[in-house]
Amino acid sequence: MKYKIINVNESNREAILNLRMTHEQQAFIESPADCLKDAEDYPEFRPVGLYVDEQLVGFAMYGALLDSAGGRNVWMDRLLIDERIQRRGYGRRFTELLLARMVSEYGKQPIYLSVFEENTAAIRLYEELGFTFIHEYDSDGELIFQRGE
Numbered sequence: 001m002k003y004k005i006i007n008v009n010e011s012n013r014e015a016i017l018n019l020r021m022t023h024e025q026q027a028f029i030e031s032p033a034d035c036l037k038d039a040e041d042y043p044e045f046r047p048v049g050l051y052v053d054e055q056l057v058g059f060a061m062y063g064a065l066l067d068s069a070g071g072r073n074v075w076m077d078r079l080l081i082d083e084r085i086q087r088r089g090y091g092r093r094f095t096e097l098l099l100a101r102m103v104s105e106y107g108k109q110p111i112y113l114s115v116f117e118e119n120t121a122a123i124r125l126y127e128e129l130g131f132t133f134i135h136e137y138d139s140d141g142e143l144i145f146q147r148g149e
Contacts, residue, residue: 001052003097008047015056016049022083028119032059035078045077050094057082057090060098064106074106076113095129114142
């Protein structure tokens with residue numbers, strides 16, 4: 001299989017907007033439309049489509065966000081795989097590819113993400129990929145995890 005990460009643009013925007021989440025997942029992540037709106041409002045976010053063999057299977061968003069000390073923290077902010085093709089290992093593989101892409105773009109440094117405590121499947125995946133809970137919470141009450149130094 002050939003995996004690709006492609007920036008969201010006019011040619012794939014409509015397909016991104018048609019990605020679907022399960023009912024349960026809607027409590028854990030914003031819709032693709034909300035994500036793209038956030039990316040328009042905050043240019044530090046980089047929205048991308050996730051493709052397997054030229055087929056769109058998901059969406060992600062990442063970026064380097066300002067912290068309270070005036071520095072920048074690298075965040076993997078959103079990740080979703082379309083509900084019609086979940087449980088095929090795409091989430092794990094694209095998380096690995098996104099992490100490599102972030103290191104390539106921002107250099108080797110800690111990478112952060114946040115996740116609701118009830119999203120145990122995501123927490124298990126992130127822990128398996130080297131993330132640890134840093135005992136902090138974001139403004140929505142999500143657990144903050146860090147990978148790296």
